[in-house]
Amino acid sequence: MNEIAGEILAILRRYLSEPTSRSLLTSAARRANLRLETLTRGDVPQLVAQLGPGLNIFLQEPEKLQNCKSLLALVAVENVPPMPVEQPVESRPDGISVPIRAEHDIVRARTLGKDMAKQLGFSEVVQTKVATAVSELARNIFQYAGTGEIRIRRIEGKRRGIEVVARDQGPGISDPALILSGAYRSKWGMGAGLRGTKRLVDEFELDTHPGLGTTVRIRKYSE
């Protein structure tokens, strides 16, 4: 497939798995009588029209469906800056992994966290707490390390819940105990974010060394 088809695939992969995206794209191309190796921007509207029915089935949430269609429509427009190559959200059997590379990944991670909390049957308030905790951790990664990863997974077993692991290879925190104690009282910033997060969750683990990065592990149970 060529670059333009690649752009479309990249958009689909933001919302769907790799196999589903590829399969939707190839069957849409076939129905539209288009070849993905020679796709032009002029062909895109036709292709998107054929993608429509498939998307309606696979993307149940109206907001996501709308967003996806808007992005696809933009591919047809000339001189639009190419979509930044985005690391796909990795689906694992027990959870998801969101790379944090750009600011919008913070929102992505917390939306996914909120969704998973919702699926687990958490109340609106607890969903918000989970999303807020993820937001704090993701923002710390973005602001202090530049890149990192947020992993969100369900906890099964006698206590059901959600676990979030925020990992980066950033500068690390030299005195985590001091930061967490709140003695060093900056009201905003990384310390405040961590202290706030700690108060929202049931379990909180901070593993950090200067020069070796930081890992924060949190858990929220459904009681």
Added chain:
Amino acid sequence: MVMMMETQRIPIVRLSGKLIVSIQTALSDTVVDRLQQDVAAACERGDARGLVVDVSGVDVLDSYITRSLRDLAVMARLMGVETVVCGLRPAVAMTLVEMGMELPGVRTALNLDRALALLDSLQPEGRVRGKAYGLPAELAGDEDEEGEEEA
């Protein structure tokens, strides 16, 4: 969430002499900067008698956004404009409390109506100012008591 192609701009609506900003999407650094600039410019015109920041569309308020809202309010106050934040969702308010986060120095109201009423009660000088500048009484008065909006 969709990443916009250009910097999204949050519109500032003028209603009854007050500025209203309604936050419907996730705030990023660039959008916040833009908003601060736009609010500063609007305040600079000198005819804003209050700023309402409606966060009813916000489902997650983390420490960064909270600080940004507070900074916005502080900046507006430096320019003589009081801010009221309204529409905080219960789940969000509870989360802020649990995190130990507050919006110190920023007034809040339940909804837009009450935010506007609160600003009205804080700004009786609207009339006084009018008189001081020599405007006849009819022009110095605001909208009528029912709060009908004027252009």
